[in-house]
Amino acid sequence: MLSIGKLSGLTGVKVPTIRYYEQIGLLPKPERNEGGQRIYDNTSRERLNFIRHARELGFPLDDIRELLALSDDPDQSCEAIDALAKRQLAEVEHRLVRLNALHKELERMIAQCTCGTVQTCRVIQVLGDHGLCEADHRTMTSHDIERECLT
Amino acid sequence: MLSIGKLSGLTGVKVPTIRYYEQIGLLPKPERNEGGQRIYDNTSRERLNFIRHARELGFPLDDIRELLALSDDPDQSCEAIDALAKRQLAEVEHRLVRLNALHKELERMIAQCTCGTVQTCRVIQVLGDHGLCEADHRTMTSHDIERECLT
DNA sequence: TCTTGAACCTCTAGTTACTAGAGGATGTAA
DNA sequence: TTACATCCTCTAGTAACTAGAGGTTCAAGA
Known part of the structure; x- marks a missing residue:
């Protein structure tokens, strides 16, 4: 109790x-x-x-x-449970791929910054122009951005 | 226009x-x-x-x-900008660590499932008893779970 | 010029998984 | 008995949008 x-x-x-x-x-x-x-x-x-x-x-x-x-139904097949677990695994894998891409790009951006004035700031430049990226982090849709809340 | x-x-x-x-x-x-x-x-x-x-x-x-x-203030030092970028990088790294742990545990759980009945389902067993995990995914507080929405 | 359909407008409410706080009742130890 | 912790219910707030209602404006074709 x-x-x-x-x-x-x-x-x-x-x-x-x-x-x-x-x-x-x-x-x-x-x-x-x-x-x-x-x-x-x-x-x-x-x-x-x-x-x-x-x-x-x-x-x-x-x-x-x-x-x-x-x-709650111990005699049933656990197929449905497995399916849920696999879906979750897939979701986690998807997010890992994406996060790894973000990580790489953030690191690159920060490493390139010479820490001078805003005018020459690499971070601002890169954020303003995706062309300066290695472009691999744009492998997601806006739906992915939303979905980030799921895990 | x-x-x-x-x-x-x-x-x-x-x-x-x-x-x-x-x-x-x-x-x-x-x-x-x-x-x-x-x-x-x-x-x-x-x-x-x-x-x-x-x-x-x-x-x-x-x-x-x-x-x-x-x-908007091009002559200022870009220190503050760098700080924001670094904080974001740290956040992403934190999430990567955690997601990797989840991934490992989910994979392990799914691999161990013999796909029989619910009664013997490894997924259910593991979810019900954290002791069956390799325990490395519990390196986060409830605050971390919330915070997962941040990236 | 008229019409029709796409694109636009504002506004409210819903999503996920909680947390924070108000205002008050109950339980427990000294 | 008196604090004080813990409990109760209720409402509202968080992030970053999305969905939908109900209505207006624009642009192209007849």
């Missing part, structure tokens, strides 16, 4: 975040004591640990919701 | 995004024709290209705002 604060301490998930997960239906509504405060058991703790770990691996909450639902 | 649509086509920035940049003061308010439609010149185009390129390199809009302000 755990208060929300204890649960938070045990799982590393902040108290408001736990309430948020409950609000969006990721965690079931827990029992309450006479005063109306939430009380949790070990099942909640395990579920929250699962969520936290999946979040750490970059899974979006909607995927986690699915993973939890799928894991 | 460009309509917002032409400017969009030339820069690769979507029409609503251009209006959004104007709204938040990143782009100056352009002239209007008699009908009230926006008309742009090459200065706007350059500024928008600058913004787009900086966004592609992962700079947040607030940093871009600063970069633009700094670049």
